[in-house]
Amino acid sequence: MKGVKLSVFIFSLPWLLTFVMFWAFPLVYSFLIGFTDCTLHNFKFIPWENNWTGWNNYKDLFQDAAFLSSLKNTFIFVLGTIPVTTIIALLMALLVNRRFKGRAFFRAGYFLPSITSMVVVALIFTNLYQRGGYIALLLEAAGFSVPVNGFLYDSGTALFAIMAMDIWMSVGYYMLIFLAGLKAIPEELYEVAEINGASSLHRFRSITLPLLKPVALFILVINSIKSFQVFVEIFVMTKGKFDTSTMVYFIYDTGLATAFKFGYASAAAYVLFIIIAVFSAVQFILLKRKQPVW
Amino acid sequence: MVTVVKIGKLALHYGILIIVLILMVGPLLWMFRVSLLKVGESIAFNRLFNSSFTLSNFVDLFRNINMGRPLFNSLLVGGIVTAGNILFCFMTAYALARYKYIVNRFLFVSVILILMIPAHITIIPLYLLCLKTGIYNTYWALILPWLVNPIGIFLVKQYLETLPPSMEEAARVDGAGEFKILFKIVMPLCKPALAVLAIQVFFTNWNSFLFPYILVTNDTLYTLPVALAIFQGYQAIDWQHLMAGSVIAVIPVLVVFIFMQRHIISGITAGSVKQ
Numbered sequence: 001m002k003g004v005k006l007s008v009f010i011f012s013l014p015w016l017l018t019f020v021m022f023w024a025f026p027l028v029y030s031f032l033i034g035f036t037d038c039t040l041h042n043f044k045f046i047p048w049e050n051n052w053t054g055w056n057n058y059k060d061l062f063q064d065a066a067f068l069s070s071l072k073n074t075f076i077f078v079l080g081t082i083p084v085t086t087i088i089a090l091l092m093a094l095l096v097n098r099r100f101k102g103r104a105f106f107r108a109g110y111f112l113p114s115i116t117s118m119v120v121v122a123l124i125f126t127n128l129y130q131r132g133g134y135i136a137l138l139l140e141a142a143g144f145s146v147p148v149n150g151f152l153y154d155s156g157t158a159l160f161a162i163m164a165m166d167i168w169m170s171v172g173y174y175m176l177i178f179l180a181g182l183k184a185i186p187e188e189l190y191e192v193a194e195i196n197g198a199s200s201l202h203r204f205r206s207i208t209l210p211l212l213k214p215v216a217l218f219i220l221v222i223n224s225i226k227s228f229q230v231f232v233e234i235f236v237m238t239k240g241k242f243d244t245s246t247m248v249y250f251i252y253d254t255g256l257a258t259a260f261k262f263g264y265a266s267a268a269a270y271v272l273f274i275i276i277a278v279f280s281a282v283q284f285i286l287l288k289r290k291q292p293v294w
Numbered sequence: 295m296v297t298v299v300k301i302g303k304l305a306l307h308y309g310i311l312i313i314v315l316i317l318m319v320g321p322l323l324w325m326f327r328v329s330l331l332k333v334g335e336s337i338a339f340n341r342l343f344n345s346s347f348t349l350s351n352f353v354d355l356f357r358n359i360n361m362g363r364p365l366f367n368s369l370l371v372g373g374i375v376t377a378g379n380i381l382f383c384f385m386t387a388y389a390l391a392r393y394k395y396i397v398n399r400f401l402f403v404s405v406i407l408i409l410m411i412p413a414h415i416t417i418i419p420l421y422l423l424c425l426k427t428g429i430y431n432t433y434w435a436l437i438l439p440w441l442v443n444p445i446g447i448f449l450v451k452q453y454l455e456t457l458p459p460s461m462e463e464a465a466r467v468d469g470a471g472e473f474k475i476l477f478k479i480v481m482p483l484c485k486p487a488l489a490v491l492a493i494q495v496f497f498t499n500w501n502s503f504l505f506p507y508i509l510v511t512n513d514t515l516y517t518l519p520v521a522l523a524i525f526q527g528y529q530a531i532d533w534q535h536l537m538a539g540s541v542i543a544v545i546p547v548l549v550v551f552i553f554m555q556r557h558i559i560s561g562i563t564a565g566s567v568k569q
Contacts, residue, residue, distance in 0.1 A: 007472035007473065007476075008389045008393045011385040011386060011388055011389040011476070012385070012386050012389040012390075012401050014381075014382035014385065014386065014441065014442050015382060015383075015385075015386040015401065015404070015405075015442050015444075015447065016401070016404075018382075018439070018441065018442050019404045019408065021423075021439075022416075022420065022423075022438075022439040023404075023408050023411070023416070024404075025419070025423065026416040026419035026420050026423065027411065027416065027419075029419040029422070029423070030415070030416065030418055030419040033418075033419075043422075045422070045426050092314065095307075095310060095311060095314065096311070098307075100307070100308075102311075104555075106311050106314075106315055108551075108555060109315045109318055109319050110314065110315070110318050111559075112318065112319055112322060112548075112551075113318060113319075113321070113322065115497060115501075115547050115548075115551055115558075116322065116501075116544055116547065117500070117501035117503075117518075117519050117543050117544070117547070118501060118503060118519075119501075119503050119519035119522050119523050119543070120325070120519070120522070120540040120543050120544055121321075123522065123523075123526060123536055123537070123540055124321050124322070124324065124325045124537070124540065125321065126526075126531075127324075127328065127531075127533055127537070128321060128324065134324065168317075168318070168321070172318065176559055225410075225412055228412065229412050229413070229414040229415075231414060231504055232503045232504060235503075235504075235523070236523050236526065248414045248415075248417075248504075251414075251415070251417060251418065252417060252504075252508070255417065255418045255421075256417065256418065256421060256508055262418055262422065265418050266418050266419065269415040269416075269417070269418060270415070272412070272415055273411070273412065273415045276412050277410075280410060
């Protein structure tokens with residue numbers, strides 16, 4: 001059995017190395033330099049050789065208008081997109097859940113945006129949202145007023161335009177997860193309900209919704225972990241201008257693009273980390289609860 | 295009367311289906327249309343069909359704009375990372391699924407921890423680490439950190455646990471070495487899970503932007519999404535070429551999707567519905 005023990009160790013070595021090098025180390029390292037004022041100019045790789053400033057970075061962050069606005073935008077993004085995405089995804093799943101001709105075709109079509117690269121999607125929508133772009137034209141034709149410079153170059157609409165795009169892109173993915181959840185509901189439940197004279201709305205409310213609750217919460221958890229990290233669309237579409245900067249954009253911008261404040265940006269990353277952890281923990285507690293929320 | 299109501303319902307159902315379909319694929323069709331327009335031609339919605347159709351943008355992409363290199367880089371990095379994940383996720387998953395040693399307890403905890411940690415918060419330390427170790431601005435920075443991932447390990451582990459260990463035990467009694475058992479006996483049995491893993495890893499890698507963007511500044515190392523985002527940044531936006539480049543970035547994913555739809559869908563739903 002000695003040989004087995006050794007080979008188990010060898011089998012898991014690639015992951016152990018990756019874990020230590022590229023996950024554990026960065027996490028610990030950024031926690032440490034989050035307490036220093038290191039920048040590109042005075043940076044030393046050994047964390048404690050840098051100038052130790054205690055909690056100053058964290059204190060400064062919450063007085064930094066740029067950080068606070070990125071915090072606000074991230075929350076608008078997360079709280080604005082997730083409910084809408086989840087509801088639309090559920091409606092789409094119900095729409096293609098029945099058996100009909102062309103079901104696989106429609107399902108594939110709805111899913112297509114989700115497998116497209118975010119950079120490509122962001123480029124397409126930069127075109128569509130610009131002045132004279134076709135979303136602007138359609139909305140104008142429908143009687144809405146469109147900002148003079150297009151949706152992305154206006155502080156009032158830019159973030160919401162990006163959020164709408166994000167919803168468009170991700171509903172197909174969550175639709176598939178809802179479909180798997182719908183498939184797992186035993187057919188007999190509906191049959192019994194029908195025999196007992198329950199209307200279709202009643203069946204939906206008392207069978208479908210409660211039994212989909214675990215799937216819905218799973219979707220909430222993965223979608224919020226993803227949405228709190230929104231970055232690529234901001235980078236491609238507005239570069240954080242027009243009140244669209246988000247937390248990861250702020251981390252990138254202060255850490256690696258303009259100021260190269262490694263310590264300060266690392267502290268911001270930890271604030272984000274804690275927010276996501278708290279959010280996930282709350283959702284996990286809800287997930288564990290047996291009785292339906294609705 | 296009953297049939298009229300039935301047909302009406304059916305028509306309504308298909309009506310909604312088609313409207314949603316147009317909304318979902320419309321922007322992608324728009325990308326294809328613009329990529330086929332002559333440079334300099336205006337892109338008016340009402341001239342969608344009687345405007346020009348040309349493939350010259352795609353020719354330019356490789357001749358003048360040099361998108362060939364990013365395409366090659368994306369394929370190379372994507373290929374290596376996918377192969378690495380098939381091998382390493384499988385090995386780790388096997389160790390996790392079949393043995394109960396102390397190292398496994400640590401292994402399991404590490405996988406679960408990383409599953410819940412948002413990757414984007416590590417951009418600063420990863421950048422510094424790559425600088426320090428000298429892999430910054432090399433292919434290694436695009437490959438090394440992504441050769442094995444916790445989600446993949448989890449996926450394969452779940453599949454492995456559905457396989458009975460009797461064949462491995464028989465081989466072990468016959469005196470086969472652990473490596474031989476792993477690669478000759480268990481790996482072929484895991485093909486369905488490894489196919490799902492391969493597609494997921496390839497798609498993620500093919501579409502990833504933030505890490506390739508911050509870990510590489512040399513334009514000969516740009517991947518396709520990075521090259522597209524940077525090309526967009528130049529002066530006035532050249533939509534025809536930009537959309538042609540986007541089409542190039544979408545086509546491999548589209549082809550894999552059309553042929554492997556079943557695997558992709560089972561991969562997405564694998565972790566979500568568990569009884």
